[in-house]
Amino acid sequence: MTPDAQPQQTARNFGTSRTASSPTAGLLYGIGAYGLWGLLPLYFMTLMPAGPVEIVADRVVFSVVVCLVLISATRSWRALTAAFRSRRTFGALTLAAILIAVNWLTYTYGVLSGQTIEASLGYFINPLVSVLLGVLVLKERLRPLQWAAVGIGFAAVLVLAIAYGRVPWIALILAFSFGFYGLVKNRVGATVTAVTSLTVETVVLAPLALAAIGWLGAAGSLTLFGHGPGHLGLLALSGVVTAVPLLFFGAAARRLPMSTIGMLQYMAPLLQFILAVTVLGEHMGPERWVGFGIVWLALVVLTGDMLLATRRRRSAVRAAQARAEAASAA
Numbered sequence: 001m002t003p004d005a006q007p008q009q010t011a012r013n014f015g016t017s018r019t020a021s022s023p024t025a026g027l028l029y030g031i032g033a034y035g036l037w038g039l040l041p042l043y044f045m046t047l048m049p050a051g052p053v054e055i056v057a058d059r060v061v062f063s064v065v066v067c068l069v070l071i072s073a074t075r076s077w078r079a080l081t082a083a084f085r086s087r088r089t090f091g092a093l094t095l096a097a098i099l100i101a102v103n104w105l106t107y108t109y110g111v112l113s114g115q116t117i118e119a120s121l122g123y124f125i126n127p128l129v130s131v132l133l134g135v136l137v138l139k140e141r142l143r144p145l146q147w148a149a150v151g152i153g154f155a156a157v158l159v160l161a162i163a164y165g166r167v168p169w170i171a172l173i174l175a176f177s178f179g180f181y182g183l184v185k186n187r188v189g190a191t192v193t194a195v196t197s198l199t200v201e202t203v204v205l206a207p208l209a210l211a212a213i214g215w216l217g218a219a220g221s222l223t224l225f226g227h228g229p230g231h232l233g234l235l236a237l238s239g240v241v242t243a244v245p246l247l248f249f250g251a252a253a254r255r256l257p258m259s260t261i262g263m264l265q266y267m268a269p270l271l272q273f274i275l276a277v278t279v280l281g282e283h284m285g286p287e288r289w290v291g292f293g294i295v296w297l298a299l300v301v302l303t304g305d306m307l308l309a310t311r312r313r314r315s316a317v318r319a320a321q322a323r324a325e326a327a328s329a330a
Contacts, residue, residue: 026255030264033248036241038271041119041280043241044111046234050223052108054216055238058224059104060202060209062239067199070243079196090200092188097201099181101208103174110170116276117284121160122174123269124295127262127302128153129179137183145305152298160291194250198243262306266299 047055071080083089110119128150134140142150161167185197192200216222224235253261273292276282284292 023255026252027260029248030252030256030261031267033245033252034264034267035271036245036248037268039275040107040241041111041116041272041275043234044108045280047231047238048112049227050231050235051221052105052112053212054221054223055108055112055235056101056104057209057212057216058235059238059242060101060205061213062236063198063202063242064206064239066239066243067195067202070195070247071199074195076193076196079193080199083192083196083200086191089188089191092184093192093197093200094204096181096184096188096197097204099177099184100201101205103177103181106170106173106177110174114280114282115170116272116280117282117288118164118168118170119174120269120272120276121168121292121295122171123178123272124266124292124299125153125157125171125175126178127265128298129175130182131302133179133183143305143309145301145308149298149302149305152294152301156291156294156298159294160288163285163287163291194246195243198246257310263303 044055050058071077083093107119107122110116110122131142131146132150135142157168157172160171188197213222213224224232252264256264277284
C-alpha cells in the first residue's frame with residue numbers, strides 16, 4: 001500500500017459496515033471513544049493558564065484543520081458541499097454547532113474551575129434527559145420503568161441541589177445542551193457522516209472562534225503564542241483530541257447494537273468522576289454521595305429496561321422467523 005493510499009484506506013475502515021466487521025473491533029473502538037472522552041479533564045488541566053473561552057476557540061479552529069484533512073483523505077468534498085447547499089441540513093447543523101459550543105464551554109469551565117464532579121453529573125443525567133426529550137419533542141411513549149428512571153433522576157437533582165446549596169446548573173446545562181444536540185444530530189444523522197457533520201459545525205463556529213482569539217489577543221489574555229512551543233502544541237492537539245474520539249465512536253456505532261453503545265456511554269462520566277475524586281482532589285461530602293447514588297440507581301433502572309426491551313425485540317424477531325420458516329415448509 002502506498003503512503004498516499006494509506007490514509008484513504010484507514011478512513012474507509014472507519015466506515016465499514018457492521019456485517020463486514022468484528023464486534024470485538026467495535027467494542028474496542030467504543031472503549032477508545034468513551035475512554036478518551038473520560039480522560040478529557042486531564043488534558044484540559046495541561047492547557048492552563050489558557051481559560052475556557054480560549055480553549056474552546058482554539059479547539060474549534062484546530063478541529064477545522066483536522067476535519068478538512070479527513071475530508072480530503074476520505075474524498076468527501078461532494079458530501080460536504082451538499083451539506084452546505086441543503087438549507088435543512090445546514091440549518092440543523094448550525095443549531096447543533098451552537099449547542100455543542102455551549103456544551104464545550106460549560107464543560108471546560110467546569111473542569112478548570114474545580115467542578116469536574118458536577119460536570120460528570122451532567123453526562124450521567126444526559127440519558128435521562130434524552131428519554132425526557134423523546135416524550136416532550138418526539139411524542140414517544142415511555143414504558144413504566146423508563147418513567148420510574150426519569151422520576152428517580154428528578155429526585156436526584158433535588159437532593160443534589162440541596163447538597164450543593166444551589167441548582168447544579170453546570171450539570172443541567174451539559175445534560176440538556178448535549179441532549180438537544182443529540183436530538184438535532186438524530187434528525188440529520190442519516191444524511192451526513194460524522195466527519196462531514198463535525199466539519200460543518202466547526203466551520204460555522206470558526207468566525208466566532210477567530211473573533212474570540214482576536215479579542216483575547218487585544219486584551220493581552222491570549223496564551224496561544226506566549227507560553228512556548230509546548231503550550232502551543234498542546235492547544236493545537238485539541239483538533240485531534242476532538243476528531244479522534246468521534247471517529248472511534250462512529251466506527252463503534254456501525255459495528256455494535258445500540259444496547260451495547262448505551263452501556264458504554266456511562267464509561268466517560270464514570271472516568272471523569274473517578275479522576276475528579278482521586279486525581280484532582282475534589283470534595284465529595286456524604287450528601288453528594290447520596291445524590292449521585294440516586295442518579296446511579298436511575299441509570300440502573302433505565303439500563304435494565306433497555307436490556308429487557310432488547311431481549312423482547314430479539315425474541316419477537318426469532319418468533320417471526322420461526323413462523324415464516326414453518327409457513328415456508330408447509
